[in-house]
Amino acid sequence: MALSVGVLALQGGFSEHLHSLRRAAADLNRHVNCIEVRTPEQLSACDALVIPGGESTTLSLVAVQSNLLEPLREFVKVKRKPTWGTCAGLIFLSEEASSTKRGGQELVGGLDVRVHRNHFGRQRESFVTDLELAFLEATPSSSKPPPFPAVFIRAPVVDKLLTDEVEDRSAQNHVATETGLPSPVVKSRAAKNAKVEVLAVLPGRHASNEAAAIGDISAVAPKGDGDIVALRQGNVFGTSFHPELTDDVRIHTWWLQQVLQATSLN
Numbered sequence: 221m222a223l224s225v226g227v228l229a230l231q232g233g234f235s236e237h238l239h240s241l242r243r244a245a246a247d248l249n250r251h252v253n254c255i256e257v258r259t260p261e262q263l264s265a266c267d268a269l270v271i272p273g274g275e276s277t278t279l280s281l282v283a284v285q286s287n288l289l290e291p292l293r294e295f296v297k298v299k300r301k302p303t304w305g306t307c308a309g310l311i312f313l314s315e316e317a318s319s320t321k322r323g324g325q326e327l328v329g330g331l332d333v334r335v336h337r338n339h340f341g342r343q344r345e346s347f348v349t350d351l352e353l354a355f356l357e358a359t360p361s362s363s364k365p366p367p368f369p370a371v372f373i374r375a376p377v378v379d380k381l382l383t384d385e386v387e388d389r390s391a392q393n394h395v396a397t398e399t400g401l402p403s404p405v406v407k408s409r410a411a412k413n414a415k416v417e418v419l420a421v422l423p424g425r426h427a428s429n430e431a432a433a434i435g436d437i438s439a440v441a442p443k444g445d446g447d448i449v450a451l452r453q454g455n456v457f458g459t460s461f462h463p464e465l466t467d468d469v470r471i472h473t474w475w476l477q478q479v480l481q482a483t484s485l486n
């Protein structure tokens with residue numbers, strides 16, 4: 221049976237993700253049903269899900285109005301189906317968020333982390349930068365993959381790990397003790413068997429904006445070593461940036477391969 225991958229189509233960049241997923245499936249020579257998800261019924265037909273970027277407070281409001289919040293939590297945290305969130309999608313898939321709208325916002329959760337919304341500031345502080353993504357490397361013997369053009373638009377970063385089960389895979393041949401990642405500070409509330417894998421950090425760019433001044437990131441954000449911008453915990457994958465806004469479908473291809481493996485449909 222063909223794999224069915226949904227893209228949450230309530231708001232934001234869902235059509236770009238559908239386009240990239242279809243290209244990735246073609247590159248893998250696989251037939252994949254790519255479905256727009258707006259209802260619990262459509263969600264229940266999916267083997268995996270992408271939650272696009274956009275605006276997380278709107279996303280969460282529309283998800284509540286569409287009766288999708290609980291089905292999404294069940295999809296991600298009970299059925300543990302492969303789910304990838306980009307930008308606002310990453311915020312939605314985090315257990316906690318800071319710099320949220322007054323009164324907070326509903327989150328699906330699944331990643332034992334706290335994200336800091338709008339970490340780099342306003343729209344005008346958006347940027348594109350080359351990121352080294354060691355996880356795209358196919359085999360240990362293959363050559364270093366070319367950098368990925370990462371688009372950050374009012375992007376969040378992970379500023380706190382809520383579990384001490386962490387593995388840093390952001391660099392090739394990495395030795396864990398050499399990392400400058402923030403030391404985990406709070407034990408996971410929801411016991412999970414999967415550890416948080418840090419897949420990419422963005423070096424050398426720091427919040428120098430009012431969002432950072434207002435937020436409480438100073439206590440826990442990595443200083444000088446980079447911000448966590450891609451991570452995975454079990455079935456949940458998150459990126460701060462927007463691979464669907466580039467021509468480069470390597471991350472979509474990699475994720476589809478992971479999904480095929482996890483769902484044994486390969």
Ligand SMILES: NC(=O)CC[C@H](N)C(=O)O
Nearest residue numbers: 273274275276307308374
């Ligand atoms: N490009 C994006 O998805 C931005 C996310 C946005 N800053 C939010 O909080 O939802």
